Amino acid sequence: MIKARDLARQFRTRGHTVDAVQGVDIDVEPGELVGFLGPNGAGKSTTLRMLTTLLRPTAGKAVVAGCDLLADPAGVRERIGYVAQGHGAGVEQKVFQEAESQARFYGLSAAAARRRTGELFEQLALTEVANRIASRLSGGQQRRLDIVMGILHEPQLLFLDEPSAGLDPQSRSNLWEHIRALHRSGTTVFLTTHYLDEADALCDRILVIDHGKIVAEGTPDALKSQVSGDLVQFETDVPAVAAEVAAKVEGARELQTDGNTVRFRVPRGDTQLPGLLRALDHADVSLMSVQVHRPTLDDVFLTMTGRSLREESHA
Numbered sequence: 001m002i003k004a005r006d007l008a009r010q011f012r013t014r015g016h017t018v019d020a021v022q023g024v025d026i027d028v029e030p031g032e033l034v035g036f037l038g039p040n041g042a043g044k045s046t047t048l049r050m051l052t053t054l055l056r057p058t059a060g061k062a063v064v065a066g067c068d069l070l071a072d073p074a075g076v077r078e079r080i081g082y083v084a085q086g087h088g089a090g091v092e093q094k095v096f097q098e099a100e101s102q103a104r105f106y107g108l109s110a111a112a113a114r115r116r117t118g119e120l121f122e123q124l125a126l127t128e129v130a131n132r133i134a135s136r137l138s139g140g141q142q143r144r145l146d147i148v149m150g151i152l153h154e155p156q157l158l159f160l161d162e163p164s165a166g167l168d169p170q171s172r173s174n175l176w177e178h179i180r181a182l183h184r185s186g187t188t189v190f191l192t193t194h195y196l197d198e199a200d201a202l203c204d205r206i207l208v209i210d211h212g213k214i215v216a217e218g219t220p221d222a223l224k225s226q227v228s229g230d231l232v233q234f235e236t237d238v239p240a241v242a243a244e245v246a247a248k249v250e251g252a253r254e255l256q257t258d259g260n261t262v263r264f265r266v267p268r269g270d271t272q273l274p275g276l277l278r279a280l281d282h283a284d285v286s287l288m289s290v291q292v293h294r295p296t297l298d299d300v301f302l303t304m305t306g307r308s309l310r311e312e313s314h315a
């Protein structure tokens with residue numbers, strides 16, 4: 001659905017050059033939900049604007065929804081939906097009418113525009129607010145309206161730029177449900193985000209971009225397992241004996257004892273825990289508590305770039 005090679009964009013401002021995107025390769029298969037994750041200024045929007053024909057690449061090429069980005073931008077535009085950051089509409093029009101006119105703009109007949117708008121308002125839970133003007137909608141409702149606007153013409157591929165920026169937690173998880181439903185119905189989705197939990201919760205696959213380059217790629221689980229293994233932590237009255245047992249676990253490393261707490265990393269905590277518990281039992285070690293922590297995508301970002309994404313995204 002997307003095949004981009006060496007896509008790059010420079011900006012020239014006041015005598016100097018900014019390499020916003022420095023030659024990225026992107027492959028997205030039909031039906032995937034792919035997240036494009038990176039801190040502010042990493043190059044996410046610039047890449048998205050190139051893939052949606054809004055910005056001409058300085059170098060590289062891409063085929064998007066079956067059409068060549070440079071040779072057939074109109075073909076790309078017909079086949080994709082694009083929801084930009086924030087809500088663009090400043091019109092004092094009822095939202096249903098606004099969406100209906102947008103559908104007419106995409107070339108639907110009056111009857112088809114009304115039917116399609118009605119269906120999507122139902123699907124994205126906007127029917128109750130159909131007669132309001134956009135500025136009277138809540139943040140979550142506005143984002144859902146933005147999505148309606150982006151999919152009225154039933155695109156095969158939907159681009160979402162920071163879909164949940166600025167929403168409260170409840171509206172975010174509600175929006176995620178709608179994005180999942182679109183994905184289940186067969187739409188390929190490519191979204192940018194600087195929220196790790198969003199990428200983790202929604203995406204089949206994640207591309208991590210930093211300083212205009214892709215620094216990591218994979219399923220959320222694969223990325224996490226590349227990092228440093230799972231952290232196992234338990235509390236016991238006999239930490240010294242327990243630490244000796246832990247040291248014998250296959251692949252155990254970074255073993256630490258802190259008071260009654262023993263901590264170490266193993267490649268796969270979930271499958272290695274039963275054997276560890278049997279070995280502790282055999283050594284007469286009883287435990288007060290056991291915890292296994294999988295690494296987070298923040299750990300991935302930290303390992304890849306040496307910086308925390310979470311800190312940067314709130315800077």
Ligand SMILES: Nc1ncnc2c1ncn2[C@@H]1O[C@H](COP(=O)(O)OP(=O)(O)OP(=O)(O)O)[C@@H](O)[C@H]1O
Binds near residue numbers: 012
């Ligand atoms: N029109 C422009 N002129 C000059 N520099 C630009 C322009 N647009 C973007 N840039 C620069 O290119 C780099 C990448 O910006 P981009 O907006 O793609 O990042 P982003 O990852 O989408 O960030 P955000 O999460 O803040 O939206 C930044 O350094 C930005 O300042």
